[in-house]
Amino acid sequence: MPASLSTEDIEQKLDLLLDVEFSFLKTRHHAETLAALPSEKQHYLLVWIDRIASTNIQLAYQFIDQAVAVLDEMDKNTVEDWALYAMDTYDQAGLHKALAVIRDVDYFIRLNHERTYGASYEDQASVLLHFVHGLSGRQLKIDQSNLGQDLAWTDTETIYLPSLIAKLDSCHDNFLLYKITVTFLWAQVRFGTFRAPLQQILEHHDEAENVQQLFHTLESIRLEACIQRELPGLYRDILRIKTHLSINKDNSVLSDLIDQLEQPQCTSQISLELALTNLQHLQSCQSLYYQGMIKPEQVYQTMMDRIDKEKALIKISLADLEEELNKNKSKPGKLDARFTKSEEEDIERTSIEITLDDQPISVPENIRTLSKSILLDLDDIPAEYLEAAGPGEYDPELFKPKEEDPDDVWKGTYHEEGAFLYNEWDYRRQHYRKNWCAMREKSVTPVYDSFVSDTLNKYSGLIKHLRKTFEAMRDENRVLKRQTDGEEVDIDALVEALTDSCDGSEMTDRLYTRMHKSERNIAVVIMVDMSGSTKGWINNAERESLILLCEALETLDDRYAIYGFSGVARKRCELYTIKTFDEPYNSEIKARISGIQPKDYTRMGFAIRHLSKLLNEIDARTRILITISDGKPDDYDNYRGEYGIEDTRRALIEARRDGIHPYCITIDERARDYLPHMYGPAAFTVLDDVQQLPLKVSDIYRRLTI
Amino acid sequence: MNAHTLKAEEYFIKDEPFYQAVGDEIAVFEAAYNQKLPVLLKGPTGCGKTRFMEYMAWRLKRPLITVSCHDDLTASDLVGRYLISGGETVWVDGPLARSVRTGAICYLDEIVEARKDTMVVIHPLADDRRVLPMEKLGEVLAASSEFCLSVSYNPGYQSVLKDLKQSTRQRFVALEFDYPDAELEARIIAKEADIDLELAGKLVKFAHMTRNLKGSGLEEGASTRLLVHAARLIHDGISPVTACHCAIAQALTDDSEMLTAIDELSSSLF
Numbered sequence A: 001m002p003a004s005l006s007t008e009d010i011e012q013k014l015d016l017l018l019d020v021e022f023s024f025l026k027t028r029h030h031a032e033t034l035a036a037l038p039s040e041k042q043h044y045l046l047v048w049i050d051r052i053a054s055t056n057i058q059l060a061y062q063f064i065d066q067a068v069a070v071l072d073e074m075d076k077n078t079v080e081d082w083a084l085y086a087m088d089t090y091d092q093a094g095l096h097k098a099l100a101v102i103r104d105v106d107y108f109i110r111l112n113h114e115r116t117y118g119a120s121y122e123d124q125a126s127v128l129l130h131f132v133h134g135l136s137g138r139q140l141k142i143d144q145s146n147l148g149q150d151l152a153w154t155d156t157e158t159i160y161l162p163s164l165i166a167k168l169d170s171c172h173d174n175f176l177l178y179k180i181t182v183t184f185l186w187a188q189v190r191f192g193t194f195r196a197p198l199q200q201i202l203e204h205h206d207e208a209e210n211v212q213q214l215f216h217t218l219e220s221i222r223l224e225a226c227i228q229r230e231l232p233g234l235y236r237d238i239l240r241i242k243t244h245l246s247i248n249k250d251n252s253v254l255s256d257l258i259d260q261l262e263q264p265q266c267t268s269q270i271s272l273e274l275a276l277t278n279l280q281h282l283q284s285c286q287s288l289y290y291q292g293m294i295k296p297e298q299v300y301q302t303m304m305d306r307i308d309k310e311k312a313l314i315k316i317s318l319a320d321l322e323e324e325l326n327k328n329k330s331k332p333g334k335l336d337a338r339f340t341k342s343e344e345e346d347i348e349r350t351s352i353e354i355t356l357d358d359q360p361i362s363v364p365e366n367i368r369t370l371s372k373s374i375l376l377d378l379d380d381i382p383a384e385y386l387e388a389a390g391p392g393e394y395d396p397e398l399f400k401p402k403e404e405d406p407d408d409v410w411k412g413t414y415h416e417e418g419a420f421l422y423n424e425w426d427y428r429r430q431h432y433r434k435n436w437c438a439m440r441e442k443s444v445t446p447v448y449d450s451f452v453s454d455t456l457n458k459y460s461g462l463i464k465h466l467r468k469t470f471e472a473m474r475d476e477n478r479v480l481k482r483q484t485d486g487e488e489v490d491i492d493a494l495v496e497a498l499t500d501s502c503d504g505s506e507m508t509d510r511l512y513t514r515m516h517k518s519e520r521n522i523a524v525v526i527m528v529d530m531s532g533s534t535k536g537w538i539n540n541a542e543r544e545s546l547i548l549l550c551e552a553l554e555t556l557d558d559r560y561a562i563y564g565f566s567g568v569a570r571k572r573c574e575l576y577t578i579k580t581f582d583e584p585y586n587s588e589i590k591a592r593i594s595g596i597q598p599k600d601y602t603r604m605g606f607a608i609r610h611l612s613k614l615l616n617e618i619d620a621r622t623r624i625l626i627t628i629s630d631g632k633p634d635d636y637d638n639y640r641g642e643y644g645i646e647d648t649r650r651a652l653i654e655a656r657r658d659g660i661h662p663y664c665i666t667i668d669e670r671a672r673d674y675l676p677h678m679y680g681p682a683a684f685t686v687l688d689d690v691q692q693l694p695l696k697v698s699d700i701y702r703r704l705t706i
Numbered sequence B: 001m002n003a004h005t006l007k008a009e010e011y012f013i014k015d016e017p018f019y020q021a022v023g024d025e026i027a028v029f030e031a032a033y034n035q036k037l038p039v040l041l042k043g044p045t046g047c048g049k050t051r052f053m054e055y056m057a058w059r060l061k062r063p064l065i066t067v068s069c070h071d072d073l074t075a076s077d078l079v080g081r082y083l084i085s086g087g088e089t090v091w092v093d094g095p096l097a098r099s100v101r102t103g104a105i106c107y108l109d110e111i112v113e114a115r116k117d118t119m120v121v122i123h124p125l126a127d128d129r130r131v132l133p134m135e136k137l138g139e140v141l142a143a144s145s146e147f148c149l150s151v152s153y154n155p156g157y158q159s160v161l162k163d164l165k166q167s168t169r170q171r172f173v174a175l176e177f178d179y180p181d182a183e184l185e186a187r188i189i190a191k192e193a194d195i196d197l198e199l200a201g202k203l204v205k206f207a208h209m210t211r212n213l214k215g216s217g218l219e220e221g222a223s224t225r226l227l228v229h230a231a232r233l234i235h236d237g238i239s240p241v242t243a244c245h246c247a248i249a250q251a252l253t254d255d256s257e258m259l260t261a262i263d264e265l266s267s268s269l270f
């Protein structure tokens, strides 16, 4: 048990932790309160004050007051959750919101309770996404609604969901409520809620709000009937959940209409007409939680954009298809596409037929997907959609994705935009900062200059030598003769043995041939430092090394990929693709190596995490991650010194846990101070001279994998 | 181990297998057979290729010899080898040589899985020479007129390394197989597992859900084969949700979130 601290001791510590020299915070009073606690609690709180202060001093200051007050009521786990939640809130929403978390402990406790029994978006998102992809129709995305809005809705491309559902008493039921909500919103898209001209009518109607509400009520009845037909199992869940959701259930006035709405042939147009004709004597019910809300304006916008876009896309796709099919033909054929509407409403079976000079062509996946989506909007595919676009009719640039705003990444759906979010380890907090780095894969512009041939000439002797030594490492499938056991009889050995046995000498049992299968099954990623500090000699040496290494690796069957890393702060982490595993080493790759240029800073954690992920997807017995670098991690938003080193170390620990062997080659002579801590004692090489890099890299690789 | 003592006669299929034609594949195969052209069956796993071959063998009244190719399968596994018997070496035909001699239908399943050297023996059989070189015997075996070579190939998920070479694929008449449309597939399942058509229809609907997930989390959707399995379990009294979980979901993926999602889909449907 550590010794109890006096008020003075504590005040001194607090002054340091809270940086009072600059923050001008008064710590005397707090010190007194803390001094009154038993020593174990003192130390416990000081550790947490330190951690929080590393994130924000004001936050830590507030924490002291509150923590002392609640320490007796709350168990330690809850205190820690509370502190971490406040820090996460600070990361995501700023100081103001974080302070609120600290001040309003009761709110947190309530929230914590909800978190224990509720279902959170974060935990359920990927199951829900798979689920909604499995349902038919357009592939919808899911995302969290904006903060503070806990209602669900869809714009017909994305389903927005609350971040937490805790309406019901058990985790399972709360999850079910998510699932039902997702299904309900999916049903709006799938069964054409927004094919009714709602928006046009609302624009001119005096009682727009009532119309919208009544329409929603009637549509909800219709959609539930659709769900009952389509997903009877889920419908049973709806019925059960409904009894738990308290609402004023008086919809007896609606009963006349219910019959009509529940008919399979009922449409949203009918719901809308009914809403308009009955506006005076019908009251809309309060909608049930899972029925979400409708936002006609957003839907209308999204739909209009999409309809234009998809019309163009399908026409362009047809034109591309025609061109593709006619590629090697002397007499180009005429493409013809036709749509016949099926009797039943079954989106999976709608038939588009494509023929080329009356020969049926199988419909490509992308056209099938587009036609499904178009059908959901229009309930038909107009003939003009199915005429291939003429040359220059559309500018393909129109459909290129827009240049991303780095902040957009946090708004969800980021995977499709080619950005990935990674956690980062904050050593002072002793915790990860969630989704802290946004990473994008970028390409290196190939430079076709004389660099590669110069390098090949300069090192021609070395290359020959490397190829020879590498060839000796090859392990190929080959037939081993005269084995005691094997797949086939070794006829030569057998004949000899038979002769031997005729002589009366002893007959050998080495009579088989066996196939020796290659054991060498290696995948390696080379991660090259492209930070600004590599400018000049180092960059040159790195590029030369890569060329030599590739030349040597080509004699082996090892799979290898090369990426460069750099970035400016956490929102612009960049990984430059130089060679993927699938790409063969060819003139394009060589030109990319030649095109490697120094960029910005050295943030390493995200790169290690992302490349580990790539390596893990490769089926190989041995996976290696080699970093070529010129110095320690460094980036301008605090990724200096210990923070960067600790995050990098953490990322390497994660990689090792996944069975990856990390190795580092560096030319920073001070690296011996920090590399053993990051990579472990035997997993790095420090070169004293840049010029050695090209000579050494391949050799190190050879020794690593021999 | 005494496979070599089986006579080709024993590979005759006596009872008509149930095969539900999807397009004109039966007529095309028959024509190819008459014209002595080898046939390539393309299509995803479990969509009825093997069943089709059994049916055609029955229909054409030829024995069917099936070889499932794997990455250890060598040319001599197909052609034959010397074995030692009573102090002497004797030659034993492999399945391909046996088919060539007796005029059977030889079906090489998943041809791309086999070792590259097997192509050396397949190529001369698959063009108009129709001969099988038997290197170790120093002979070239001419195929009898009833012999037919057919191979299968799943273009869906093989790695680029295993793509079928042009020189191979251009020797074959290709038949493309895919999962049958919903109504037909339901009928197949109802018949194979002896369950009612409505339930079979729901299983097919469930299969479509998993096929929607192909490419966004699943490598493949549920095949007809898996549906038949699930249907059989249901026939024996297992609940549909459990049957879908055991016979389909678990067969498709190990990813726990995906498994949950698939279970949620089946529990929504049944």
Ligand SMILES: Nc1ncnc2c1ncn2[C@@H]1O[C@H](COP(=O)(O)OP(=O)(O)OP(=O)(O)O)[C@@H](O)[C@H]1O
Binding pocket: B018, B019, B020, B021, B022, B044, B045, B046, B047, B048, B049, B050, B051, B052, B109, B154, B180, B188, B192, B224, B225, B228
């Ligand atoms: N057209 C069909 N008629 C009758 N049964 C079918 C048909 N298609 C599929 N089946 C059923 O599906 C099962 C699997 O089919 P089969 O074994 O022929 O698949 P396959 O295409 O050979 O698959 P793999 O490529 O995995 O070998 C069959 O046992 C049968 O029950």
Ligand SMILES: [Mg+2]
Binding pocket: B049, B050, B051, B109
């Ligand atoms: Mg088969």
